[in-house]
Amino acid sequence: MITNATHLSLAAIYFKKAPTASGIFEHVKDDAWFAQAFINAHYNGVEIPKGIDPLKPLTREEFTVFFMQALEKSGELPMINIVPAEIADGDQIAVEHSGLIQRSLVMNINKLDKDGKFNPQESITRAETAGMLYNGLEYLKAHSKSE
Numbered sequence: 001m002i003t004n005a006t007h008l009s010l011a012a013i014y015f016k017k018a019p020t021a022s023g024i025f026e027h028v029k030d031d032a033w034f035a036q037a038f039i040n041a042h043y044n045g046v047e048i049p050k051g052i053d054p055l056k057p058l059t060r061e062e063f064t065v066f067f068m069q070a071l072e073k074s075g076e077l078p079m080i081n082i083v084p085a086e087i088a089d090g091d092q093i094a095v096e097h098s099g100l101i102q103r104s105l106v107m108n109i110n111k112l113d114k115d116g117k118f119n120p121q122e123s124i125t126r127a128e129t130a131g132m133l134y135n136g137l138e139y140l141k142a143h144s145k146s147e
Contacts, residue, residue, distance in 0.1 A: 002067050003037040005133050006074035006140075008044040019043065027053045046070050061097055061120035063129060064110060068100040071109075071136045075144035082106045088116040109135045 003009075021028040021035035025048070028038050034054060041048055046069045058066075071077075085105045087093065093101055101118065104110040109132050112118055 001037075001129065001133065002046075002070045003040045003044075005137060006067075006070040008040045008046070008070055008074060010040060010043055013043055024050065026051050027055075041066070041070065044070070045073050057123040059121050060110075060118065060124045060128070061093060061101065063124045063132070064104050065097050065100050067129075067132060067136060068104050068109070071140060075140045077140070077143055080106060085112065086116060087112060087118050089118060089120065093118065093120045104132075104136075107136070107139045109139060 019039050019042075020030050021032065021038050022030050024042050025038055028035055032054070038048065038054070046066055048066060080103070082102055084102050087101075087105075090098070097120075101110070101120070105112065110118070
């Protein structure tokens with residue numbers, strides 16, 4: 001869903017030998033319908049852990065991190081100066097992910113709940129991912145320097 005929405009592909013990359021999903025990820029089978037998306041994401045700089053299990057649900061934090069990386073790779077977005085949002089459960093967010101999550105909030109791709117929580121460790125729903133994709137693509141359309 002992420003690589004298709006952000007148009008990440010291998011079109012501009014030359015390989016002597018075609019990469020395989022199983023050569024990059026421990027639990028992604030080469031014949032899986034989503035294998036090419038994992039390869040596309042990896043070679044376009046989306047940092048997906050080698051041990052990811054694609055059959056397990058993603059958390060809100062994981063999806064946000066993968067999507068924000070893909071979004072930022074797919075368009076020349078302007079640098080933004082942000083005032084970090086106060087996240088009530090921010091201590092549950094990995095420090096290395098806080099910048100991407102803060103940017104997703106500033107870009108209105110994500111929202112905090114009524115209690116000011118991000119709920120980073122909850123499984124994300126398809127409806128939430130669809131909303132984030134829509135919001136992200138709208139932001140990209142409005143702010144990208146490239147067509």
